[in-house]
Amino acid sequence: MRRTIHPVLALVGALLASPAWAAGPSDPSKGTVAPGPSSAVPAKKPMPELPSPYTPNYTRGAVPPSSGVPADLAYGAYQRGQYVTAFREATKRIEANPKDAAAMTLLGELYNQGLGVKQDPVKAAEWYRLAAAQNDAAAMSSLGLMALDGRGMPKDPKAGRRWLEQATAHGSPTAAYNLGLILIGTGSPSDEAAAAAQFRKAADAEIGPAQHDLGVLYLQGRGVPKDASKAASLFRRGADNGDLASEIEYAILLFNGTGVTKDERSAARYFLHAASRGNAIGQNRIARLYAVGRGVAKNPVEAAAWNLAAAGQGLSDAWLDQTLAGLSAEERARAERLANERIEQR
Numbered sequence: 001m002r003r004t005i006h007p008v009l010a011l012v013g014a015l016l017a018s019p020a021w022a023a024g025p026s027d028p029s030k031g032t033v034a035p036g037p038s039s040a041v042p043a044k045k046p047m048p049e050l051p052s053p054y055t056p057n058y059t060r061g062a063v064p065p066s067s068g069v070p071a072d073l074a075y076g077a078y079q080r081g082q083y084v085t086a087f088r089e090a091t092k093r094i095e096a097n098p099k100d101a102a103a104m105t106l107l108g109e110l111y112n113q114g115l116g117v118k119q120d121p122v123k124a125a126e127w128y129r130l131a132a133a134q135n136d137a138a139a140m141s142s143l144g145l146m147a148l149d150g151r152g153m154p155k156d157p158k159a160g161r162r163w164l165e166q167a168t169a170h171g172s173p174t175a176a177y178n179l180g181l182i183l184i185g186t187g188s189p190s191d192e193a194a195a196a197a198q199f200r201k202a203a204d205a206e207i208g209p210a211q212h213d214l215g216v217l218y219l220q221g222r223g224v225p226k227d228a229s230k231a232a233s234l235f236r237r238g239a240d241n242g243d244l245a246s247e248i249e250y251a252i253l254l255f256n257g258t259g260v261t262k263d264e265r266s267a268a269r270y271f272l273h274a275a276s277r278g279n280a281i282g283q284n285r286i287a288r289l290y291a292v293g294r295g296v297a298k299n300p301v302e303a304a305a306w307n308l309a310a311a312g313q314g315l316s317d318a319w320l321d322q323t324l325a326g327l328s329a330e331e332r333a334r335a336e337r338l339a340n341e342r343i344e345q346r
Helices: 012-016 073-079 083-096 101-113 121-132 137-149 157-169 173-184 189-204 208-220 228-240 244-256 264-276 280-292 300-311 318-323 329-345
Strands: none
Touching: 073 083, 073 101, 083 101, 101 121, 101 137, 121 137, 137 157, 137 173, 157 173, 173 189, 173 208, 189 208, 208 228, 208 244, 228 244, 244 264, 244 280, 264 280, 280 300, 280 318, 300 318, 300 329
């Protein structure tokens, strides 16, 4: 699924900064893991819908010949990156059935992203509208984002919200997530409760960013009763679904024993995994743990390497710089080589 930054929602992440990043101890050898800057929680982006993958007579991708269910050749080609084939197969489906909403939505997506055809947001919106008229939730959701952005149509935040509401009513969890981002952005307590309800719909569908955002609301007691254990559970699920912000938040709660049984070794593993994925906060946190030997064996060279990787992304740490000042020239050279290797692997 492709991700695009949405101007209307891009700053919502600042409203979802978790208390885990508030001021606290600067020396992890004496207390909790020192917090990070609010930028640790990335700005929230809307989640574009994938085209509806099937109609009642189709299923995703290839299916066993004995099943009696024809494979969705158009969507299967889209998944494999064979966009010209996807366009051709979707067009054939519409010729056979002018009300094939899934094929219409797929054509809308291809025109919207410029995949296999010249990018044309206006044509994309036309196909999405035809599919939306057939009650396709994915098409409604995409129209909502296009209206919010003024892409392929005049910019109209109210219309965009209405499309997202309709898509949510038709069962789209990603539309529910995007609607939640709009609601949380108003700052109204009543809208925070409504946002939590929308995030829950998306979280129940195992959408990682929604699990993170709902977890933050539980951690802060915004729109829902304050409950660190529910926050920890949501962060863990978000981490399992690949959400980096969830991974960092869950690691901090694990390390500090907040809402979950304290487990410094497990926390270190989460920090290390996030660090290996290029997350600057994860790199900084695992560097601190290597520096003092908490959750991992003490290793100043590893600490320096991860500190350099984080600094390369703009996250400097005076405490680490001072703690690691005594490294030998050979140790510093090793750390620099490790840091460069990790940066190149990203």
